[in-house]
Amino acid sequence: MERRTRGSVMNAYLKFIKRKWGKEGLEQCLSDLGLDNMFKDGQYYHNEIHENLLRWISREKGLEYVEEGGKFVIQNLGIVAWMVRFANVKTIVKRFPKNYSEIYTFGRVEIEYPDEKHITLRFYEVNFIEEACTAWKGVCEGGLEMTKTKGIVKETKCRRKGDEYCEYAIEL
Numbered sequence: 001m002e003r004r005t006r007g008s009v010m011n012a013y014l015k016f017i018k019r020k021w022g023k024e025g026l027e028q029c030l031s032d033l034g035l036d037n038m039f040k041d042g043q044y045y046h047n048e049i050h051e052n053l054l055r056w057i058s059r060e061k062g063l064e065y066v067e068e069g070g071k072f073v074i075q076n077l078g079i080v081a082w083m084v085r086f087a088n089v090k091t092i093v094k095r096f097p098k099n100y101s102e103i104y105t106f107g108r109v110e111i112e113y114p115d116e117k118h119i120t121l122r123f124y125e126v127n128f129i130e131e132a133c134t135a136w137k138g139v140c141e142g143g144l145e146m147t148k149t150k151g152i153v154k155e156t157k158c159r160r161k162g163d164e165y166c167e168y169a170i171e172l
């Protein structure tokens with residue numbers, strides 16, 4: 001199945017690049033990747049474009065900025081960001097699998113909330129490149145930050161390393 005991602009994700013990454021490295025940075029990225037800046041939030045595009053944006057950030061600026069990008073994106077993803085601001089972390093985590101499948105046409109997410117101190121997120125067939133694994137770590141961190149929740153995020157299993165899914169363990 002073809003993997004597709006909503007334009008809102010591309011727009012959020014492009015906004016991040018512009019915020020971080022200015023108009024010149026944004027123009028360089030668009031020209032390097034052969035893109036125009038015409039993504040529509042609600043429309044689906046090849047996920048490859050999303051991956052190429054992550055690769056560009058990593059290659060040109062460093063992998064740590066991919067994590068920062070993920071953090072920025074969850075905080076700037078329109079309706080998701082708006083909703084998160086008014087909810088606690090438990091509510092967001094509960095809704096996250098559904099939110100995920102509204103934005104991406106591939107893969108799925110499972111969550112576990114075994115006790116007050118731990119949240120586990122499992123991403124099945126979501127991450128195909130290292131940068132994607134890193135970006136999702138940033139997304140988790142961004143979610144914590146937005147809800148003013150202190151916690152540590154670790155990727156404890158990885159699809160790219162032979163596990164069935166990428167697993168992010170959050171310790172609150």
Ligand SMILES: [Zn+2]
Pocket residue numbers: 127133155157158159160166167
């Ligand atoms: Zn992974």
